[in-house]
Amino acid sequence: MLRRLLLVPVLLGLCATPAQAHNPEVRFIAAHVVPKGLVVGGTTVGGLSGLDYDRRTGRWVLISDDRVAPRFYEGKLSRRGVEFTDVHSLVGPNGPYVPGTVDPEDVRVDRWAGDLLWSQDGDRTPTTLIDPPVQFSKRDGAFHRALPTPEDVKMKPESGPRRNEALEGLTFALGGTLVVTAVEGPLLQDGPPADETRGAVSRMIVQTRQGQVVAQYRYQQEPLFAAGASTGVTAMLEKSPGVYLVLERSFHQQLGNKFEARPQGTTLKKRFLADIGAFPVGRVDNLEGMALGPDGTLWLVSDDNFSSSQVTQFIGLAVR
Numbered sequence: 001m002l003r004r005l006l007l008v009p010v011l012l013g014l015c016a017t018p019a020q021a022h023n024p025e026v027r028f029i030a031a032h033v034v035p036k037g038l039v040v041g042g043t044t045v046g047g048l049s050g051l052d053y054d055r056r057t058g059r060w061v062l063i064s065d066d067r068v069a070p071r072f073y074e075g076k077l078s079r080r081g082v083e084f085t086d087v088h089s090l091v092g093p094n095g096p097y098v099p100g101t102v103d104p105e106d107v108r109v110d111r112w113a114g115d116l117l118w119s120q121d122g123d124r125t126p127t128t129l130i131d132p133p134v135q136f137s138k139r140d141g142a143f144h145r146a147l148p149t150p151e152d153v154k155m156k157p158e159s160g161p162r163r164n165e166a167l168e169g170l171t172f173a174l175g176g177t178l179v180v181t182a183v184e185g186p187l188l189q190d191g192p193p194a195d196e197t198r199g200a201v202s203r204m205i206v207q208t209r210q211g212q213v214v215a216q217y218r219y220q221q222e223p224l225f226a227a228g229a230s231t232g233v234t235a236m237l238e239k240s241p242g243v244y245l246v247l248e249r250s251f252h253q254q255l256g257n258k259f260e261a262r263p264q265g266t267t268l269k270k271r272f273l274a275d276i277g278a279f280p281v282g283r284v285d286n287l288e289g290m291a292l293g294p295d296g297t298l299w300l301v302s303d304d305n306f307s308s309s310q311v312t313q314f315i316g317l318a319v320r
Contacts, residue, residue: 050106169236
């Protein structure tokens, strides 16, 4: 399975590796598993890859990475449980997305306007290259505007993200004046993927709300914790000015952790926080989303990939 979490003065992250003793800065609060096959608004709940709390409505927003029918849910989430109350389709500038052209990943509520900001993977196939834009949508799912995709992360034949490893993590920073994204895996021009002996280097990209790139940071990922595992940065969250939580997760169908990182020049330095698998959550699944609740609880959510062998899981933690 998975499980690793990092903290950083520009990041906190999560991954999967052999169990280690977790830091007293992180405490388990609750865990919930969504019933398999739950239907809301005619859609099956699944593929949840990002979440955020909307202080205006008192509801949670949870985005699904269904490539056929991209959408987001609204609901309630607390230590007592989780409830889904509504669902909205995500619509492009020219109407509904063509199936297979959009892969939503992370989502944040814009406290300035109440809109949703969400990231996606784009696509890379032998015949198709689709850039991974970050865009604003209205609360009903209607398209508002997209940020220009930074040149380094555009899908090009010899450069840019690998398939399904593009812009995953997403957060507002400095009071909503900046947008920070995390590339899940190494860009083609940044080197090979991680293996069991060495971690890969991915990027954190800082933009203004209009899309101007103001900084980029190198993020050193951990080596794979087991043969056949995959690893990557799947979520990030500004905890306080200059401090971010980074969900660096490793996943294996049979078999995560935490760190803290600080920027040093163009690189981020991490420290270990906790192994999610050491908490009483049973089987830890494919954790992809992370957000703070109204009471300060840090909630993680897993993407079940619409697979019968995986679950949609919420894990609540207290992080000092």
